[in-house]
Amino acid sequence: MLRIAVAATLMLLVSGAHAADTSPITTPEALASYLRGTPIERSPLGALSPGARKRFLAILEFGDRGVRGIDVGDLDQELTHDQAVAVLALFGAQAYGDGLGLSPASYARRQAERRADAKRRGCVVTRCPESVVERRYDALVLADRPAPDAARHAAIAADYARLFDSELKPVALKGASAPDLRLLARAARVALEADPDGRAADDLTRVLDVMQSRGMVGDAEFRPLYRARVTTRQFDAARALAQTHPGMKMPALPKLEGETSTTGQPTVLRVSKDGRRMHREAIALDVPLRIVVVAACHFSEDAARAIAADPRLDALFHQHAVWLAAEGTPPADAAAWNRAFPTQPIDVAWRDREWSMLDSWAMPTYYVFRHGREVARWRGWLGLDALRAELTKAGVPY
Known part of the structure; x- marks a missing residue:
């Protein structure tokens, strides 16, 4: 799941x-x-x-x-x-x-x-x-960055560039020890998670190429690069990487169908239950009621399961809710969710930045919008009674 x-x-x-x-x-x-x-x-x-x-x-x-x-x-x-x-x-x-x-x-x-x-x-x-590289890695992962997700991710990307620019030059990589190369790859993966559009993908490619030349890694270590290509919606590049490194054993990507006019609305990647097809779709928030549930963890699954089993809540969420996974969620995982919860399907953000009105991607977080304006939010899954209480406070009938 x-x-x-x-x-x-x-x-x-x-x-x-x-x-x-x-x-x-x-x-x-x-x-x-x-x-x-x-x-x-x-x-x-x-x-x-x-x-x-x-x-x-x-x-x-x-x-x-x-x-x-x-x-x-x-x-x-x-x-x-x-x-x-x-x-x-x-x-x-x-x-x-x-x-x-x-x-x-x-x-x-x-x-x-x-x-x-x-x-x-x-x-x-x-x-x-600790080596110089390890001290720099410590500075990257141990820094305290209490900020909304977007600001925190930008800070990680900036710190990564500042800390590792000199360590990632070809001469430095050629002379790097094996433990330092592994830390450089981990640092690039941290930055890649925070900023999949940034330099970290190219950096990680160079580091892995050096490691592969020394027999330190196999195809499986290229999976973060594959996931980054999918996250940034470079599906052809992801497929090419999977062909170059078949040992990654990644599931086949669904076929992207159709074209969508976003009309200024945030969009999602909607994946079929069988995992063979996907398309981009705009989500209207300027409607009388829209509930957006940031989801994908096992607590979110518990919530979806309980909601689907309650006829009134199932109908409410089916009509008005969007279960939304972050952009890095694999399409295959979305398809598995949709098979498990057919009345409460999940979509994947086409890009997280389109959903700038959501300042946290903690799971599960519930946002209630009316005519495009956020009127309520809460976080966590404490059972149906707690959910009903929050819906009542938000003025949502069920």
Whole structure:
């Protein structure tokens, strides 16, 4: 079903899972106590490189019920599946480890790369200081950017260009170590998520070409480039990339049919249930009632399922609502949603910037418009009673 990464760091919500054999770490104070009392070589965290461990701990988010946000990017890039699960278990979040981690062969290669880099730099592999590239990567991913999505994405793109311009020149790439090349690729993916129209796609292409020449990557690592071409609606370029790198194993893109006059209205990519066809369609907001639900996560699926099962709400949302996924949502995921919820189909924003009236793409967020003017909004899925209460406050009959 539909799943979207909140950012290039793959943020996951944690909802109070518990470790089987020990109490999970649920507060910053408990984490500080654990770190003081546990030698790093005896902790699952010790499997991470010093820089990765610093980033992982820095981005942890604690809430009233324990850890509520975990960045799994470094776990996925440095650890085996079992090692990643062991780290998550410290916080009662081992259930979120499905699919994480490197294969044994990939893990062995990454370890060999780290040892070779440490030997070249003359340091002990477990205590090597961060390279210039890693410090720049830290600055990119650890910066605090509290702003509406559009402003935050612009800031990420600007920071990326400022931090990595010199590191991405051909001479620098040729001499870069394997660990630095992997960090440069990750930095480009972060920027690509924030600004798919910017320079990051070309940068990532160059980095991956160097890595491929060293036997460091296969076709699968080109998937972010494919997704960027789809996101920017360069469908022919995406198909060509899939042919050049068949190991990506991407599903065939639907055929784009027809032409649409947007008439100044925001538009969507509407995908058929069978995933074979898609077309661009304008959405009118200057109507007596329009509900826009920013959706695609599993909470959104829960909402759609509950709404579809309630005849009155199903009729209301079918007539007046647009379930809207962000531009980066794969057409195949939209088709899967539409098969699952035929009375509550989802559309994909043709481009997010056309929907500038939505200042947050957090999921699910509900916007209520009357004659083009926003009159209400709320966020989250707390069940049908809470939804009915919000609709009543917004003056929406059902």
